[in-house]
Amino acid sequence: MSGSISGMTDSETAYAKINLALHVRKRLPDGYHQIETIFAFLDHGDLISVAPGEGVRLEIDGRFAGGLSSTDNLVVQAARRLADLSGVSQGARLHLDKRLPVASGIGGGSADAAAALRLLNRFWGLDLSLAALADIAKPLGADVPACIHSETCRGTGIGQDLAMISGDDLQGYAALLINPLVAVSTAEIFAAWDGVDRGGLGEGRVMEVARNGRNDLQKPAIALVPILTDMLQLLDAYQPVMAKMSGSGATCFALFDTLDAAVEAEHHCRKTISEIWTMTGEIR
Template identity: 45%
Template sequence: MHVRERRADGYHALESLFVFAEDGDILRAGHRDDGVITLAVEGPCGAGLSGDEDNLVMRAARSLQAATGITAGADIRLDKRLPVASGIGGGSADAAATLRLLMRLWNITVEGAVLQQLSLSLGSDVPACLASTTQLVRGRGELLEAQALDDLSCRPMLLVNPRVGVSTASVFAGWDRIDRGPLDARNIDGLARAGRNDLEAPARLLAPVIGDVLQALQAQAPRLVRMSGSGATCFALFDDGQAMTQAATALRHDHPDWWVMETRIRTS
């Protein structure tokens, strides 16, 4: 996550490599003929997350309904397995998945440019989540470039969250405004050598436990460790699944209150 200059529209110009895990939240939907849309939230991370109109899933469904003029509705169920507001784009991925799911459910097609603009209106990370493949994302989130990195595809990835929330706005407000250069996202060696997360320092000031997570992950000797997004989730990439499983076991033993997920990076 390289933060460059602040744009005239108030957004920060970002450069970030988006990769997607094989595991995550699950969405299901049933067709309704009356135009009503409902959302039920369940799952291990669903507590405290409402299904009201502010939920990104509901906003995505309403936006698609309005953009297409369709009179159908849907009963949507969100099985929330990823921590809320944890810097891994779970809500954005859910919004993008809602658009894909409802287009299939309602048997409708939306022109690509229209769909991209609709998704951007929902959030800066949503356009990249539509394809859910490895991409280099620039600007506010509207500039997407496919990145087929052979050394990342299917790579074991461990996600760890200390169950501490940090405000994205507060993290950005704490950024030191120093442009440290572009992101080299051509391969994992470049990411390890020069890749960084410019939001890590302000996030750690707000939640020092992030430093503990990074240190605990680094102690497991992975290929690469970084904080994800604006935090507080951190990730580690491993060369093989056995090493990842051993690291996960050790972390669950030493930090039973942390959220730990073993997964792999989806193929591009």
């Protein structure tokens, strides 16, 4: 797609990620956790744009740009890793329009890094497959490979062993995301998990598995951010297909049969809780 920012030649959306279920199975010696999850993605998110430039440089603006470093940033790490592994000497001036809350359980920096890799793959004419980009992305974080694909998939291991869900039954559903504007630490939430393995995901159609699934990080997140209880109860009041917390929080989501239903619920949520961020969109 064409970049709308002056001077930018191309752009890529960093699609918001939600975990329809997140089962934590055990702690691993390296600090990660063995999980089973279902990733899904909205059709909206942050926006990364690119233009020719010397070296790799990043500019950041947007609602949630405050406090983000343009040098110590996963986007820059991703870009330099791709350049090094591909032998690219051409530079890139990157621009991040930060629309998603930081540390909110919906991809954020992982989605930004993934979008940068997809964008630079085109910009530098590398013609790498998404699978190859996902392999390159593995050292950048547990969620980055899934965000490379940005399509419904099942994740195991630390979330990087992916099984794409083709012909899934999420097509046509819409989502409402709400966040209390409270950043939470993924490491802190995982550390607060009680260590009890409550079993893996079931088998079957993705919506059935998701609705029967859990988010094992929801309880420890609520202990740290009690307003999550109010947010989940608020979402349940609109009779969605399902409602849960995403990732390690603090964003919660609800799935609806139509985008109109999601937008109507969003309107009521914003009237009920003033200090929240919301986003609606369709599942990709």
